Amino acid sequence: MKQSFYLFFSALLGSLRDLLPIILVIAFFQLFVLQQAPDNILQIVIGLVFVVLGLTFFIFGLELGLFPIGESMAHAFAKKGSAFWLLVFAFCLGFGTTVAEPALIAIAEEASEIAAQGGLIAQNEESMNGYADGLRYTVAVSVGVAILLGVLRILLNWPIHYMIMIGYVLVIIMTGFAPDEIIGIAYDSGGVTTSTITVPLVTALGIGLASSISGRNPMVDGFGLIAFASLLPIVFVLMYGMVI
Amino acid sequence: MFIINDLLSLFVSTFFDILPIAIIIFGFQILVIRKRVKNLKKVLFGMLYVLIGITFFLLGLEEALFPVGRSMASQLTNPEFLQTVRISVGELQWQDYYWVYIFAFAVGAGTTIAEPALIAVAMKANEVSGGAIGIWGLRLAVAVGVAVGLALGSYRIVVGVPMHYFIITGYVIVVIQTFFSPKLIIPLAYDSGGVTTSTVTVPLVAALGLGLAETVPGRSPLIDGFGLIAFASLCPIISVMAYAQLSEFKNKRAAKKLAMQDNFYMNKKVEEKTDE
Numbered sequence: 001m002k003q004s005f006y007l008f009f010s011a012l013l014g015s016l017r018d019l020l021p022i023i024l025v026i027a028f029f030q031l032f033v034l035q036q037a038p039d040n041i042l043q044i045v046i047g048l049v050f051v052v053l054g055l056t057f058f059i060f061g062l063e064l065g066l067f068p069i070g071e072s073m074a075h076a077f078a079k080k081g082s083a084f085w086l087l088v089f090a091f092c093l094g095f096g097t098t099v100a101e102p103a104l105i106a107i108a109e110e111a112s113e114i115a116a117q118g119g120l121i122a123q124n125e126e127s128m129n130g131y132a133d134g135l136r137y138t139v140a141v142s143v144g145v146a147i148l149l150g151v152l153r154i155l156l157n158w159p160i161h162y163m164i165m166i167g168y169v170l171v172i173i174m175t176g177f178a179p180d181e182i183i184g185i186a187y188d189s190g191g192v193t194t195s196t197i198t199v200p201l202v203t204a205l206g207i208g209l210a211s212s213i214s215g216r217n218p219m220v221d222g223f224g225l226i227a228f229a230s231l232l233p234i235v236f237v238l239m240y241g242m243v244i
Numbered sequence: 245m246f247i248i249n250d251l252l253s254l255f256v257s258t259f260f261d262i263l264p265i266a267i268i269i270f271g272f273q274i275l276v277i278r279k280r281v282k283n284l285k286k287v288l289f290g291m292l293y294v295l296i297g298i299t300f301f302l303l304g305l306e307e308a309l310f311p312v313g314r315s316m317a318s319q320l321t322n323p324e325f326l327q328t329v330r331i332s333v334g335e336l337q338w339q340d341y342y343w344v345y346i347f348a349f350a351v352g353a354g355t356t357i358a359e360p361a362l363i364a365v366a367m368k369a370n371e372v373s374g375g376a377i378g379i380w381g382l383r384l385a386v387a388v389g390v391a392v393g394l395a396l397g398s399y400r401i402v403v404g405v406p407m408h409y410f411i412i413t414g415y416v417i418v419v420i421q422t423f424f425s426p427k428l429i430i431p432l433a434y435d436s437g438g439v440t441t442s443t444v445t446v447p448l449v450a451a452l453g454l455g456l457a458e459t460v461p462g463r464s465p466l467i468d469g470f471g472l473i474a475f476a477s478l479c480p481i482i483s484v485m486a487y488a489q490l491s492e493f494k495n496k497r498a499a500k501k502l503a504m505q506d507n508f509y510m511n512k513k514v515e516e517k518t519d520e
Contacts, residue, residue, distance in 0.1 A: 047308025054301025065290020184470030230438030
């Protein structure tokens with residue numbers, strides 16, 4: 001008991017250290033550049049305590065829950081030898097974690113406003129909602145396909161850099177044809193899809209797979225799933241912009 | 245005690261965010277794998293900790309960092325403030341926004357260090373590489389990448405160059421670097437682009453982009469407000485590969501130096517022997 005308390009305390013200190021840089025940045029700009037004190041110091045201090053606590057809990061839970069379950073499922077799938085179910089799982093994981101992502105919902109709504117203003121779609125509630133939903137499902141499907149492709153790559157030992165380069169070429173070509181309004185959103189959609197829960201799970205899945213298939217190096221073959229999950233949405237959203 | 249109320253409602257909404265993931269995981273576990281999860285109790289506790297952690301984390305950010313960060317972003321891009329710190333005369337030039345670039349750089353680096361997803365990936369990379377990739381080495385390399393990316397992205401909004409020129413240039417750099425980087429780092433470097441931009445960075449960065457696009461003359465917030473995230477997810481790929489290249493270069497030089505020293509002493513020994 002005493003030991004776990006000690007562990008928790010040192011983890012708290014670690015989280016505080018992780019937060020220190022951003023606190024210093026904000027303090028510096030407040031005091032020296034804008035030359036003002038924030039109005040509500042007490043609220044900020046309470047908030048920071050919450051952030052430190054939250055980060056500590058998250059990292060504890062990561063090692064206790066998310067990493068082990070991701071890896072044990074990867075091992076179980078590899079043992080079972082059913083590539084089909086593994087790929088179905090990969091797609092579901094990508095799609096399911098993305099479709100409800102709050103950052104994505106927000107960005108899809110903004111995108112529908114831009115599209116309406118740019119005259120791409122009719123300027124009414126119905127078509128804007130339709131556009132936003134369409135975009136959201138496009139991104140979710142693209143992340144599902146991305147994780148599926150990434151798992152397929154680990155299984156078949158395809159070289160990652162050629163796949164990424166093909167993706168880059170596709171993005172560059174499609175940028176030339178997609179409407180200007182969608183380009184910024186498309187490029188951003190790659191970054192917002194990968195959330196705090198998805199990243200550890202997907203990473204554990206990749207590393208678990210690479211370490212349970214013989215002839216794979218977890219360092220070379222285990223990483224890379226996130227890379228697909230942040231590149232493919234760009235391609236799919238550009239495509240969406242061209243079709244609609 | 246409004247905070248406790250917020251805490252509860254946020255806990256519920258985080259729970260529903262995590263629910264689909266939990267359904268997928270346990271659905272496959274029960275229907276396809278059909279085996280009991282090892283240490284089920286521990287795993288469930290771990291997930292509960294993750295849930296609690298994210299709830300506290302988000303609420304804390306919402307209470308402390310985001311309001312201050314957002315108001316700072318809008319103050320720094322405010323034309324009145326810019327008039328007081330400007331260095332050029334006449335109309336505002338791009339260099340008058342220097343505090344914005346510095347702020348973007350500093351916020352990018354600071355939020356990246358606090359980003360939970362990056363901590364997770366760095367921990368795994370350290371474990372898998374057997375300690376060859378340091379947790380802090382990776383996190384700092386990514387932080388530098390995000391910082392440079394955001395500064396560059398804000399500069400782009402100010403001058404109004406179409407963003408795809410920057411992105412395509414970035415892609416070309418990534419492709420060239422890929423051929424010269426140590427093979428082990430490449431997948432991790434590609435991954436680091438995606439993990440950097442989540443909970444902490446995105447909301448702060450969105451405020452900065454929107455503030456800039458609203459106040460710089462000739463920019464539309466709807467079109468130019470986007471794009472910062474793209475910079476923040478491309479530049480870390482470059483910086484992580486650069487970090488690996490640098491450390492490889494240093495190791496090689498150190499090895500060479502060591503070899504030369506060895507030679508030196510060997511030769512000396514040989515000389516001593518011949519002296520006898």
